[in-house]
Amino acid sequence: MTPLLTTKGLSRNFGGLRAVDGVDFALMPGEIRAVIGPNGAGKTTFVSLVSGRIQPSSGMIVFDGADITNLPAYARVRLGIAYTFQITSVFANLTAYDNVALPVQRTLTDGRSKGAVHASAMAALERTGLADRAHMPAGQLSYGHQRLLEVAMGLALKPRLLILDEPTQGLADSEIDNFIGLVREIAKSATVLLIEHNMPVVMQLADRITVFNAGKILAEGTPEQVRANAEVQDAYLGTTP
Amino acid sequence: MKEASPAKAYALHVGVIVLLFALSFVLPEYHHGLLARIMVLAVFAMGYNMLFGYVGLLSLGHAMFFSAGLYGAGLAVIHLGWSVPAAFAAGLACGALLALVIGLLALRTSGVAFMIVTMMFAQVFYLIILYLAAWTGGDQGLVVPQSARVLVLGSTSLGLTNPTVRYMSALVLFSIVLLMTLAVVRSRYGRVLVAIRENEERTKMLGYDTFSNKLAAVVVSGTICAASGAAYALLFGYVGSTFASVQYSILPLLWVLLGGAATTLGPLIGTLFMYYVVDITSGYTSAYLLIVGIALILLVLFFPKGILGTIRQRWLGWLP
Numbered sequence: 001m002t003p004l005l006t007t008k009g010l011s012r013n014f015g016g017l018r019a020v021d022g023v024d025f026a027l028m029p030g031e032i033r034a035v036i037g038p039n040g041a042g043k044t045t046f047v048s049l050v051s052g053r054i055q056p057s058s059g060m061i062v063f064d065g066a067d068i069t070n071l072p073a074y075a076r077v078r079l080g081i082a083y084t085f086q087i088t089s090v091f092a093n094l095t096a097y098d099n100v101a102l103p104v105q106r107t108l109t110d111g112r113s114k115g116a117v118h119a120s121a122m123a124a125l126e127r128t129g130l131a132d133r134a135h136m137p138a139g140q141l142s143y144g145h146q147r148l149l150e151v152a153m154g155l156a157l158k159p160r161l162l163i164l165d166e167p168t169q170g171l172a173d174s175e176i177d178n179f180i181g182l183v184r185e186i187a188k189s190a191t192v193l194l195i196e197h198n199m200p201v202v203m204q205l206a207d208r209i210t211v212f213n214a215g216k217i218l219a220e221g222t223p224e225q226v227r228a229n230a231e232v233q234d235a236y237l238g239t240t241p
Numbered sequence: 242m243k244e245a246s247p248a249k250a251y252a253l254h255v256g257v258i259v260l261l262f263a264l265s266f267v268l269p270e271y272h273h274g275l276l277a278r279i280m281v282l283a284v285f286a287m288g289y290n291m292l293f294g295y296v297g298l299l300s301l302g303h304a305m306f307f308s309a310g311l312y313g314a315g316l317a318v319i320h321l322g323w324s325v326p327a328a329f330a331a332g333l334a335c336g337a338l339l340a341l342v343i344g345l346l347a348l349r350t351s352g353v354a355f356m357i358v359t360m361m362f363a364q365v366f367y368l369i370i371l372y373l374a375a376w377t378g379g380d381q382g383l384v385v386p387q388s389a390r391v392l393v394l395g396s397t398s399l400g401l402t403n404p405t406v407r408y409m410s411a412l413v414l415f416s417i418v419l420l421m422t423l424a425v426v427r428s429r430y431g432r433v434l435v436a437i438r439e440n441e442e443r444t445k446m447l448g449y450d451t452f453s454n455k456l457a458a459v460v461v462s463g464t465i466c467a468a469s470g471a472a473y474a475l476l477f478g479y480v481g482s483t484f485a486s487v488q489y490s491i492l493p494l495l496w497v498l499l500g501g502a503a504t505t506l507g508p509l510i511g512t513l514f515m516y517y518v519v520d521i522t523s524g525y526t527s528a529y530l531l532i533v534g535i536a537l538i539l540l541v542l543f544f545p546k547g548i549l550g551t552i553r554q555r556w557l558g559w560l561p
Binding site: 103 | 433444448
C-alpha cells in the first residue's frame, strides 16, 4: 500500500533554531496516527508545514502521490488536507451554522441549491452534537463546544487527511469520552493525524504513534512499542541514566 | 448574518425605494435637487462599504475610482462626443480596469500599509489629472455641455438637466446598486467576504483563495464607485479634480461609518445625515463645521457602530 502522505528531509528553521529538522515521515491511508513529544519538539511546526500554513526551509511533501511542497495552503485544503487549529479559531461573530456553511459551500460541486448547503451543514453540526445551537454566535458557545465546532468545520471539508492539533485541550473528562467516539467515527472515512498531550486519549485512539523531540523523530511504533521505549521515557522525563 | 427572514429584508429595501420615489413628487425644488445628489453619492458610499464594511479593507484612495468614472464618462462626452449610455459604460470600464490594476498591487499589503498604498495611488491619479490639464481642464475642471446630456430612448429623448429626469435617473442607479448589494451580502460570496474580514487566516484554511476573493471585491467596489462618478458627471454636468482629491477618499469612509459599516442601508443614511447636518447648520452660522464636529463626536459616543449598525445591534437583529 502506498502512503497517503510522505515527507522527505522536511526542515524548517526559525533564525538559528531548527524547529523541524530533516523529518522523513509516512502516513498510511485510513490510520489514526498520534504525534507526541515534549513542548517545543516541533509537532505543531511539522503539521503546519504539512497543511501549508508555513513554508519549509528545505525538504519535500508528497500527498497522494503528488508533490505539494510549493502549493499554497488553500490549494492543499482543496486536495483534502484539513487542519483544525490548536488555539480555537472559529468565526466568533458568525453563527455556528455560518461557520460550518463556509467549508460546506466550497466543497459542494453542484454549486446551486441552497438546500444542499443547509443539509450538509446541519449534518456536520449533528455529528458533533451542535445542531440545537446552530443559530448561536460561535463566540457565545462554551469552550468545549467551540472545540467541537472546530472539528465540525474540519469534517465539513470532507477531508482525506484531518489534522487535529491538540483537540482535547481544555475539554472536561465527559467531553473527552464523546470526543474519542467522534474521532473513531471520522477515521472510518478519513486518515487522522492527531497531536495530543493527553496520553490516555493517545493510547485509546492511535494505531501508531510518532514521537518528536528537538525537531526530529525520536521513535515510531504501536502504542505498546512506544510505551516500552527507553529513549521516549528519557525525552519525557528528562533523565538520562 | 443571522438566518433572517429574507422577505422582511427585501420588503424594507423596496419600501425605501418606493419612499424615495414618492418623495420626488412632494419635495420642494431645493431638497429635490439635493436628494438626487445624495442618492448618487450614496452609491459611492455603498461601493466603499462593499470593501470596507464587508471585507474589512480600509482604503483611503476610493476618490480615484469615483473620479475614474467621473472623467471616463465626462471626457468621453466632451472630447469624443459619445452618447450618454456609451459614456456611462466608458466610466464603468475605466473604474473596473483601474480597480483591477490597483487591487493587484495594493492587495499585496494589508492593514495600515493598505491604507497608505491606496492613498498614494489616489494621489498619483489626482496629480495625473492636474498634469493632463489640456484634456482634463486641470484644477478648473470641465463642464459637460447641456446639449450632450440627453438620454435617447427609442423615439423619446430625455434631457438629464430636467430635475425630474435627473432625480429618477439617480433613483434607478441607487435602486439597482442597493438591491445588488443586498443580493451579494446574502449570497455565499458575501459569507466568504465576511469570513475574510473576521479571520483571513482561518478562511484560507477552509480552502478559500482569499486573494482572488479580495481582488473581486476591490473590482466590484471600484466599479460601483465609478458608476457613481459617471452618473455624477452626466447628471450634474461637471468634471473636476476636487473629486479626485484626498477629501473625496475620506468622505465615503465618513458616510459609511456614520450610517453603519456592513449595513446595506447605512451608506444612504450616513450620506443623507452628513449632507443635511451641513445644510441646516450652515444656514445659521458660518462656524457650521464646529457643529458638524460636535454632531460627529456625539454620534461616535452614542452610536459607535453608526446609526444603523447600532440600531441593528440593539433592536433589529435581522437588518441586513
